[in-house]
Amino acid sequence: MTTEKAVAHHWRKFKERYGLVGSKCDSCNSYFFPTSTICPKCRRKGNVKEHSFSGKGKVFSHTTIRVAPEGFEAYAPYVIAIIELDEGAKVVSQVVDCKPEDVKIGMPVEVCFRKIREEGKSGLVLYGFKFKPVL
Amino acid sequence: MNRDVAIVGVGMTKFGEHWKKGLKELITEAGVKAVEDAGISGKDIQLIVGGSMSSGMFVGQEHTGALFTDYLGLSPVPAIRTEAACASSSVALTTGTMAVQSGRYDCVVVGGVEKMTDVYGNLATTALAGAMDRDNEAHFGLTFPGVYALMAQRHMHQYGTTREQIAMVAVKNHENAMHNPNAQFHRKICVESVLKSALVSDPLRLLDCSPIADGAAALILVPAEHAKKYTDTPIYIRASSQASDTLSLYMRPDITTVGATISAVQNAYKQSGLKPEDIHFAEVHDCFTINEIIASEDLGFCKKGEGGRLVQSGETAIGGKIPINPSGGLKAKGHPVGATGAAQAVEIVEQLRGEAGGRQVKGAENGLAHNVGGSGSTVVVHMLSRNRK
Structure with missing residues (x-):
């Protein structure tokens, strides 16, 4: 068993993963990630548009993964956090460029572009966003 | 709620690493224990609802609804597989309960199984x-x-x-x-x-x-008004x-x-x-x-x-x-x-x-x-x- 996927599976998510693009509902003024065609609050009365997040936010919660899943073994231990973006939406991401013990709830962070993982020996090399402390 | 539902039989395997038991042995053991506990026979069973989260990834086997019926020797009794991650077999219980409540079935086996220790590493x-x-x-x-x-x-x-x-x-x-x-x-x-x-x-x-563990569990559901036929202590x-x-x-x-x-x-x-x-x-x-x-x-x-x-x-x-x-x-x-x-x-x-x-x-x-x-x-x-x- 493997987690390798067809190229199209990742290709269609490039905008979200490379540019931190999500959605904004103009009816209720709420933001969410990833992109969605339906606003969970307004449903069909919503007016959902694409939104490029500023990439600035704060750590909402965090943990250090020490037992890594397939494809992430080489990165362990690594920090995974829920980031609350300045616009109000939240995302899950790794926090890098700091020691695990330096990550605290409320810490300001900003987005950066990094390698995420390799899909096996012959699969794709996946890139996307991670977050780092604001210096 | 329409009809009240009672549990008249239960059975489960020990949970743990069962190197000598696969899906078949686990399902059969729990199912037979529940059937014997209820004192029913195979011909009484009208529907099977069985939960399994990821038999496809753990042992490469899907279609576990029909598998439950097959392994229990109950063909052609209809079977439904329910999947809701770690809540898969509770959803089997809600589904089986609905089946009896509605009046469509009078004797339903519900249960669940997972064989997790046949995969290596992470x-x-x-x-x-x-x-x-x-x-x-x-x-x-x-x-x-x-x-x-x-x-x-x-x-x-x-x-x-x-x-x-x-x-x-x-x-x-x-x-x-x-x-x-x-x-x-x-x-x-x-x-x-x-x-x-x-x-x-x-x-x-x-x-x-x-x-991580292997195991299976099963229960027998009947309408509450039939329950005393099977046991002195039905659980509602x-x-x-x-x-x-x-x-x-x-x-x-x-x-x-x-x-x-x-x-x-x-x-x-x-x-x-x-x-x-x-x-x-x-x-x-x-x-x-x-x-x-x-x-x-x-x-x-x-x-x-x-x-x-x-x-x-x-x-x-x-x-x-x-x-x-x-x-x-x-x-x-x-x-x-x-x-x-x-x-x-x-x-x-x-x-x-x-x-x-x-x-x-x-x-x-x-x-x-x-x-x-x-x-x-x-x-x-x-x-x-x-x-x-």
Whole structure:
């Protein structure tokens, strides 16, 4: 068993993963990630548009993964956090460029572009966003 | 509700590493035990509903509905497979309950199975990660211990829950499992051993995590008005309730609570007419220790944020005000994911019949089962009772 996927599976998510693009509902003024065609609050009365997040936010919660899943073994231990973006939406991401013990709830962070993982020996090399402390 | 539903037979395998048993042997053992316990024969069975989370990834086998019927030698009885991650077999129980309530079926076998130990290395972790949002959580390297660690971190931050209090859940559940012959672990642990075990995902350590296991469990459902034909001590399903939430943890406004637990339990209290103080014990989803603390709050056994102090007070031990996980819970009884919900119901039936031996909750008349899929994306609550009304 493997987690390798067809190229199209990742290709269609490039905008979200490379540019931190999500959605904004103009009816209720709420933001969410990833992109969605339906606003969970307004449903069909919503007016959902694409939104490029500023990439600035704060750590909402965090943990250090020490037992890594397939494809992430080489990165362990690594920090995974829920980031609350300045616009109000939240995302899950790794926090890098700091020691695990330096990550605290409320810490300001900003987005950066990094390698995420390799899909096996012959699969794709996946890139996307991670977050780092604001210096 | 239309017809009231009763459980007249239960059966389960021991939970743990079953090197000599595959899906077939596990299903057959639990199914035959339940059928014999009810005193029915194969020709009485009209429908099978069986839960399995990920037999495809664990053993490469799908189509487990027909498989259940085949293995039990019951063809052409129709079968439904239910899947809701770790709540798969509780959804089998809600589905089977609906089938009897509706009047369409008079004798239904419900159950669940998982064979998890046939995969090597971290493939089990990868399979389990399918219960979260693969593209937006697992993609970044999040694991299930990680999901619950994020919840624990917030709970400690918001309510001052201590690392020691979280560890006490594991200590209590290991103590309870000492008296459960079907439990995976028969080994007492102490707070210090939890705090010294290897870090898996900070702040959670190895002894905060439920183990990978193999196992199966099954129950026989009939209309309440037929129940006395089969047994002198039918156990009645007073509430059968299910709720959903976002697949991703990060999308929820508050991660110190599981919204679907609150939705499901409120509906269950309404269905049954019972109140939190009428519940004499509960089997709750302690896949990770922190989740028992969160569940004890969300189910109404204490105020929000008081779950750590509740376990510390000893009131959730057998003999306390509200014993939680007398079976040993997922932590010490074991957690073969697709079998867990059905096994919780089996434990409650044994307790209510007074057959739980050294872990018996004395005088228990009403018990609650709380089963979570993923990070709380599916929650199922059942309330079972010795009393029909």
